[in-house]
Amino acid sequence: MKNNKDDKAINAGEQTPEVLLRNIQILDKEVIEFSVENMVIAEPGVIKEMDISFEPDENKYAIGYIKPKVLDEENVRQSFSKIDKTVTILSLLYGVRDWTPKMFRIETSATRIMKPQDLIRVDDAFKLISARMNNEESEVYFRAVEWYRHGINSKSQFNSFLAFYNAIELVSDGYIYKNTNQK
Secondary structure, rough: OOHHHHHHHOOOOOOOOOHHHHHHHHHHOOEEEEEEEEEOOOOOOEEHHHOOEEEEOOOOOEEEEEEEOOOHHEEEEHHHHHHHHHHHHHHHHOOOEEEEOOOOOOOOOOOEEEOOOHHHHHHEEEEEHHHHHOOOHHHHHHHHHHHHHHHHHHHOOHHHEEEHHHHHHHHHHHHHHHOOOOO
């Protein structure tokens, strides 16, 4: 494979775990830094269940940090999933929007300044989910809440409707249906 200048270019396209790993390696980082749209934070805080810490930047926008155990595709994929689940719960509880790696700046307009106790509430939500749901139920729950997040973040009413419909369908088909038909 030829080594050209494009091999070292940061990929600003769709952020998948593979793209994120490549970008982190290009930047020679050991930690994933990400911004959360509509999230301002007053002081540093941690979500222990996900090993994610947040610090304010110069404008008090929340910058999240997670350190994969090893910088390989599987560990970055797990970290990517943890970030996504955390932002999903933050979206459900506090109305934050989406996240992006810090190398790509998000324009944000925050309506609420988060405090460490808000992050503790997110931690408590993760503990409650893991205590009350098995892995299959938890997976269905997070997929449904992710669709909900897509619905509230969509700029199109039709796309919002489809996302909300998918959320309801996931819960009814993947969780309620299986629990009511088990004997």
